[in-house]
Amino acid sequence: MSGADPGPRRRFEPPVGDSGEPFWAATRDQRFVLPWCRRCGRAHWYPRERCPHCGGMDIDWREAEGRGLVHAVSVMPKPALPMMAEMVPYTVALVELADGPRMMTNIVADDPWAVAVGDPVVLIWEPLSDGRHLPVFRLEG
Amino acid sequence: MGSDPRTEVRRRSRGAAAIVGAADLVSPTGELDGSTRRLEAQAIQAALDDAGLTMADVDGIFACTGGTFMPSIELAEYLGVQPSWTDATQTGGSSFEVLCEHAAAAIALGHCDVAVIVYAATPKSSFKKGGPGFGGGAQRAAALAGPVSPMVEWELPFGMRAPMGAYALAASRHMAMFGTTPEQLARIAVSTREWATMNPRARLRDPITIADVLASPYEASPLHKLDCCLVTDGAGAVVLTSAERAADCAKGGVFVLGTGTSHTHSMISAMPDLTVTAGAVSGPRAFDMAGITAADVDVLETYDSFTITVLLALEDLGFCAKGEGGPYVADGRLGPGGARPANTNGGGLAYTHPGMYGMFLLVEAVRQLRGECGPRQVPGAEIAVAHGCGGVLSSTSTVVLGTEATR
Numbered sequence: 001m002s003g004a005d006p007g008p009r010r011r012f013e014p015p016v017g018d019s020g021e022p023f024w025a026a027t028r029d030q031r032f033v034l035p036w037c038r039r040c041g042r043a044h045w046y047p048r049e050r051c052p053h054c055g056g057m058d059i060d061w062r063e064a065e066g067r068g069l070v071h072a073v074s075v076m077p078k079p080a081l082p083m084m085a086e087m088v089p090y091t092v093a094l095v096e097l098a099d100g101p102r103m104m105t106n107i108v109a110d111d112p113w114a115v116a117v118g119d120p121v122v123l124i125w126e127p128l129s130d131g132r133h134l135p136v137f138r139l140e141g
Numbered sequence: 142m143g144s145d146p147r148t149e150v151r152r153r154s155r156g157a158a159a160i161v162g163a164a165d166l167v168s169p170t171g172e173l174d175g176s177t178r179r180l181e182a183q184a185i186q187a188a189l190d191d192a193g194l195t196m197a198d199v200d201g202i203f204a205c206t207g208g209t210f211m212p213s214i215e216l217a218e219y220l221g222v223q224p225s226w227t228d229a230t231q232t233g234g235s236s237f238e239v240l241c242e243h244a245a246a247a248i249a250l251g252h253c254d255v256a257v258i259v260y261a262a263t264p265k266s267s268f269k270k271g272g273p274g275f276g277g278g279a280q281r282a283a284a285l286a287g288p289v290s291p292m293v294e295w296e297l298p299f300g301m302r303a304p305m306g307a308y309a310l311a312a313s314r315h316m317a318m319f320g321t322t323p324e325q326l327a328r329i330a331v332s333t334r335e336w337a338t339m340n341p342r343a344r345l346r347d348p349i350t351i352a353d354v355l356a357s358p359y360e361a362s363p364l365h366k367l368d369c370c371l372v373t374d375g376a377g378a379v380v381l382t383s384a385e386r387a388a389d390c391a392k393g394g395v396f397v398l399g400t401g402t403s404h405t406h407s408m409i410s411a412m413p414d415l416t417v418t419a420g421a422v423s424g425p426r427a428f429d430m431a432g433i434t435a436a437d438v439d440v441l442e443t444y445d446s447f448t449i450t451v452l453l454a455l456e457d458l459g460f461c462a463k464g465e466g467g468p469y470v471a472d473g474r475l476g477p478g479g480a481r482p483a484n485t486n487g488g489g490l491a492y493t494h495p496g497m498y499g500m501f502l503l504v505e506a507v508r509q510l511r512g513e514c515g516p517r518q519v520p521g522a523e524i525a526v527a528h529g530c531g532g533v534l535s536s537t538s539t540v541v542l543g544t545e546a547t548r
């Protein structure tokens with residue numbers, strides 16, 4: 001993907017906050033990492049400097065599975081932002097990752113209306129204009 | 142809950158404070174003239190007149206919108222009030238139930254004697270003039286203005302329409318877990334509209350059918366346009382004082398019997414369980430303090446930003462079991478003549494919704510308990526519940542109100 005022009009921006013490209021830098025850095029190599037707490041051993045999402053499960057402050061960024069189940073899904077018949085107009089209809093979903101946490105994402109599907117709660121999904125990467133990638137999912141198989 | 146020793150402490154202030162004045166400004170056109178500050182002042186004056194009190198009596202100021210970043214201070218300056226209690230707690234649409242809880246507690250503990258809670262917003266006329274209105278546009282503009290928030294970093298890139306997309310995700314999960322149907326959600330909108338047909342001040346007064354709801358376009362599946370609240374201008378105010386002083390007010394008091402508040406998350410992606418709101422905590426806390434059960438409630442005013450909001454509240458407050466909200470509402474029991482009258486003014490779905498509807502829950506609950514509601518009056522109403530819900534199913538606050546006979 002490096003060097004390829006992703007074309008005009010089709011979505012809002014996320015700024016990097018205080019805790020997200022290791023995640024976004026790994027996406028440059030299309031590596032999917034999650035923050036794990038060294039004290040309780042659990043992963044969390046969204047990234048925090050303090051583990052929301054136990055309060056531990058020692059966070060370990062490790063490669064994660066990149067698969068999960070659709071926990072909830074909604075089809076957007078209109079874009080949330082004008083720049084997404086060509087994407088409609090598209091899904092917004094919460095995915096329960098195999099590694100535990102739940103994250104908001106999109107399920108890229110030929111028929112977005114057919115995506116259902118419980119469907120198994122796998123990670124795919126959508127390039128952003130600055131070399132980072134956005135984690136979205138497709139139906140497994 | 143009953144075993145919580147603090148419940149006994151809270152019960153000491155059961156009925157210690159009362160709402161003595163209530164007013165709202167709405168228009169069937171959905172639009173109001175004047176600045177929000179002017180509308181706030183008008184609503185406060187109307188509520189004080191309703192109570193037979195004056196601005197000189199006010200020593201508690203409760204405002205979480207208006208002005209810039211110190212809402213209660215800026216409002217007090219505008220009104221010429223120097224209060225002994227100030228409160229600007231912002232929890233979204235539930236804010237006014239939270240402020241009512243705080244006002245009742247402050248009065249019970251002697252921190253202030255006459256509290257004013259106010260709200261005004263004009264998203265409909267502001268949008269027409271080129272402003273952001275309320276909802277997605279306004280929230281996104283605010284989110285992008287500050288430092289990088291988790292919402293901007295971890296939700297905004299995926300293009301969820303706000304706020305309806307968040308509620309749609311909860312509805313999606315509830316349907317998958319419990320078999321709740323679009324028809325059942327639509328029934329809530331139909332029952333609420335039945336009440337609105339009886340309210341000449343409501344924005345939408347034509348009756349609708351389940352088929353109408355299902356035929357309206359999706360805003361975010363599975364929620365249709367008619368599953369979603371209005372966007373209107375509106376303003377409202379309530380005045381609280383002590384039970385003793387309420388006896389001398391123009392219309393007596395509607396007593397604050399119990400209150401409870403909680404919140405579970407800020408972003409929908411962080412909601413612990415998409416099918417359980419903070420109402421499962423705030424409701425039982427309020428009911429325990431009041432010494433009532435769901436069966437004792439005569440009138441329910443519960444936040445209807447979306448039909449799913451009502452369904453989840455019915456379950457979380459214990460009107461039916463978790464997962465059974467769909468069948469519970471399907472017989473039309475929320476409507477006029479039904480067994481569980483709810484949102485008797487037409488609600489946020491049909492009466493008014495300037496963005497934070499919780500104020501209007503309180504105003505309608507007071508009017509029902511005073512017997513002021515004309516054709517939509519629930520006969521013999523003695524106990525009413527105002528249940529606010531703010532953010533994206535994030536915060537809830539439950540206020541149990543009762544007539545003199547229930548004190």
Ligand SMILES: [Zn+2]
Pocket residue numbers: 037038039040041042051052053054055056
């Ligand atoms: Zn931990």
